[in-house]
Each structure stands twice: as structure tokens, then as C-alpha cells.
Amino acid sequence: MTIEVKNIVKKFGAFAALDNVDLKVGDGELLALLGPSGSGKTTLLRIIAGLDWPDAGEVSIGGEDALARGASERQVGFVFQHYALFRHMTVFENVAFGLRVQPRAIRKDEATIRARVKELLDLVQLDWLANRYPSQLSGGQRQRIALARALAIEPRILLLDEPFGALDAKVRKELRRWLRSLHSEIHVTSIFVTHDQEEALEVANRVVVMDKGRIEQIGTPGDVYDNPATAFVHGFIGESIVLPVDVSGGSVRLGGRPLNIAANGAASGASNLFVRRHDMQIGPAGSGALEGAVRHVRSFGPIQRAEVALSGGEGKTVIEIDAPRDRELRAGETVSLQPRRYRIFAAQR
């Protein structure tokens, strides 16, 4: 089932939670809405589910106007960050809820409902918990029951709001992998909201990066990591070195001194140079665009992480770089640095 969102605007008082958002989700996709808190990602998800209403714009699910229907008629599976399991019902009754509240005309008989619930509990591998109450489950189990409950209504689309946000790191990693394999099994169009970039990059087919109620970039995980479209995306995803530079007529200056790198078509004016930690190549002194003194080196695994104090300029600018361990760096040594890949974005004021 496809989802299409057009020109959605949502304001809470003077604050624009969503500012003209457009989004198309293809059939069977597993899409991540990624952004810091307050970026509007949860609001967008709730609007698609019908739990919030936009001030302007259109939402269609499977080509049908979704805003013409209330949340209860959209057949959307929604998984809440804090599970929202019905605390007075057993796990079994929680999962059966969506089947029991169907209009009498299409409601299945008791035996069919029981069989379906059993099937779903098997799917989330928790059939042995059927008679427990939510308070007797661990966080990870609750989240899987919440998912089984959402799937019971055979949702046209599945929406997950920070599905792993309240879990500890280890359980979160397990559930991530599990969600991805579950999705490839049932193939329902899914959107999940997260503020964790690693989660988004690891689980989703496509990632939508949001900030301040706007979509900054939509792309595959590789895309948003390797070709960030904006300064925000570059800074938010992956570790970046950010240096304030001046661009004028194709030359780039750092603290007044010209840098030996091309402006790559960046507009003149105050800008920021973004380089990934591992995209800064280290060479012998005098051979690169930048020069600095190594202050501290920590080696672990395949890399060594060095703190380098850049020479020149007014103050001491210290950056952290990741270098391969083919040549061991030593504290106190002067090295040159050459950005292999970099982006220049106009500075925001």
C-alpha cells in the first residue's frame, strides 16, 4: 500500500511542527523518519495514522483520501513508544482486541479469532505469554505484543513511533534485526520514527531526515550518509568535523589563510567545511591543505583516533580524526591533513 503526503502543515500555537511536508512512500517500503526531538517526525506519523489532524495538506493511503476517515476507519497499525498495551487485559485479549471490536457484520467467530491470535503470538514468538498481563512482561516482550496487536487488524500500513526508544541497548539491537526480518516476511508498508541514526541506517530501506518541521533529505541509508544534502544532515548523521571557512570566488579560506581545496561551486560568503572523521587523510608535514600537531592518540580496533590541534588561525582549533593504523601516529608530531571528501555549506545565521 502506498502512502502519499502533500503540503502538510501543522501548527501548535505559533510553533510550526510541520512546515509544508511532502512525502511519498512506495508499496512494501520500510521507511525511517529520522530527526532530533521537536523535528515533527512523530507529529507526521500521528497525522498519517489519524491521531492528529493537519491544519492544511493532503494524506492518501493506497490512493484513497485518508483525511476523509477517522483513525478507527483507516486500518492503520500503530505501535506506540510506550507500548500502550491495555493493562487490564491479558496478552491474548490485547492481541484479540482489534478483532473483537469489528462491526458485527464482518466480525469473525470466536474460534477464528483464537486461531488468528495464536498465529500472531507465534509470529512474535511469545505464544507462551498468552495468559500474562502486560505488567508481567519485559519491555522487549511488551513491544513485540504491541506489534502483534497492531498486526491483528491486517493493517494496510504499519506505523511505529520510536519503537525501541524505551528499551536498553542490547534488547534494542536484537529487536532491530527482528523487525527487519519480520518486515521482509510480511512486507507491509511501514514507517518508523527514530532519533537514533544508527537505527535508521541499519533497519530502513529509505531514510527521511527531518529538522524543525521540514524534510531535509530523503534517500537510501548510503545516500544520506555519503551525500548529505544539507549542513544539518551532514552534522546529524555520522561524526563530522566542522570548520568555519570563508568562500570567495572559488577559493576557500580558514582563519584568513587559503586552503588548498576547491570550493566545488559553493556560494561566496561565510560557510562551514564538513569532513567525516575518516575522510581526513594524514600525510607528512607540508603536504596537505591543513597542518596541525597531534595531541593525543587512542588506538582501538582497525583505527586510531587522534586529537589534532590545527596550527595557524587565531585560537587553537582541535579536531578529532580517525586514521587507519598503517602508520602509527605519535603525540607531539606535526602532520598535514588533506580532506579526501568534503562538503561546504553556507553558514546558518
Place this chain on the structure above:
Amino acid sequence: MTMQSGLATSPTQLRVYAPTADLDVASPPSREQERARAIVSPRDSRTEPGPVRFVIIALALTFLTVFVVLPLVVVFAQAFSKGISSYVAALTEPEALSAIRLTLLVAAISVGLNLVFGVIAAWAIAKFDFRGKTFLITLIDLPFSVSPVISGLVFVLLFGAQGYFGPWLQAHNIHVLFAVPGIALATVFVTFPFVARALIPLMQEQGTQEEEAAISLGASGLQTFFRVTLPNIKWGLLYGVLLCNARAMGEFGAVSVVSGHIRGETNTMPLLVEILYNEYQFVASFAIASLLAMLALITLVVKTVLERRLDEGQIPSDD
């Protein structure tokens, strides 16, 4: 114990449940855990010296005996002072029976109405944000902060012969004051806060997520209310209803103003107690009073049971 303090314990209980559930998956606490808990029991560091404890407990008990237990005993002693037969006779007097009937009727009306109003008000306040919400919460408390006599006088001003609606009511031959409708209205007004006050903190704590989940699963508004909201608040609701009922049956001031004290017609039990007492019919007076005292005792027991259920955070302990 006030009703707020009784309710305030349930949210903290709920919060305690969540993190522990993550660690041990519903297994009963092991013996080590039990022992560890015994060792770090907070009582160790708080225990007062023996004599201090004794004096404090003795003071509390004396106070309780003089001001609570003794009066209660006196009521029953007086009621039975001329033997059981005169006690029964006093209760089966036509006037007494009429007062009991009227009290039950008025209590049923006000509990019924306040159940509906209270749930609606608590629902609106706890689950929605709107302008004037704080004002509404204050307004709900108004009957508690106003003297019951004033509450009664308000209805005299509205429906009395010289009141705003008096002439119109007279013209249509509708009796509000000095009749059952007036007594019911005054009682409803005085007992309004109980149900709402019992539910608001509970519903605020529970939030709207379960309702949202129900709706996203296809439940209609009514289904959501009866299958999700109501089961979650049922103990709090019963608690409010219980206190509301106790007050409705025992209300004196407001009812006294609007009742007119027509014997065998508009006297409720508390009013009859006073009238009989003023006429030196002590046995009859205390016989009725003993019924009210028994109501109080039953209320107390049920209240304790309900508070325990609320403290459990409505999590069934079986299974």
C-alpha cells in the same frame, strides 16, 4: 484519610512496576532478593526510641477513642437503651420509614447523576486540553468550599416563591422547593465533586495512549470507553461513588434549607434525627442515627478495600 492521599499512592505504585518488570520476567522474588529487601528496610534508620514511640501511640489512641469511638458507642447505647423492641418500633414508624425511603431515593438520584457528570467532567479535564481548564477544576471544587447552607439558599433564590424561576414554576404547578426535586438538586450540588475528584488524578496519570491504541485498532468511541477507559478507572469510580453516596445520605445543611421539614414527606434521615432529638424522643432519634452510623462503618470498610485495589494499580495479582 482524605480521598486525595488515598489516590495519590496509586500512580507511584504504577511507576514502581514498570522498571522491575523489565528485569525479572514476572518470576516471584527469590529468597536472596527477599533477604536483601529486609536488610535495607527503611524502618531501621527511622525507628524512634521505645518511650517516645509509646507516648506517641498512646496519644493517638486516646484521641481516637475520645473523639471517634466513644461517640459511636454512645449512639448505639442510646438507640438500644430501652431494649431492642423499642429500637425496632422506632425504625418502623411511618415517619421513619418515609425518611429512609426519601434518603435512599435522593441518594440514588444524586449518585446516578453525579456518576455521569463526574465521569464526563473528569474525562474532559484529564484527556483534553482546552481554554479555561484550570477554571473548571476550581469550579468542580466549589461545592466543597461553600457552606452547605449557602448551597441550599442558592436553590431557594432560584426556585423559591420570590426566586427567579418561582413564578413560572408556580404557574405551571411544578414543585421544586419543599419537595423531592429540591432536595435532590441540593444533594447533587453538594456531592458533585466526589466522583470527579476521584477520577481526575487517575485519568491524568493514565493518559490517552490506551484510548488512542484502541481507536487505531478500529474501536468506536463507545467501545473505547466501555472496553478500555472504564475498566481502567473502575476502582477509582467505585471509590468516588462510595464517598458520594455516604455524603448524599448524610447531608444535612443544604437539605435542611430546601426541605421544608414536612413530616412524613420531605424529611430525610439526618433531618428526622434532629427533629426527634428536639422533641426529646431520644430512642427514636438515636435509632435513626444508628442507621447512619452503620452506613458510615460500612463505607469505611468498603473504602479500605477499594483503596487497596487502587494501590495495587489495578494489576490482578493472580496468575
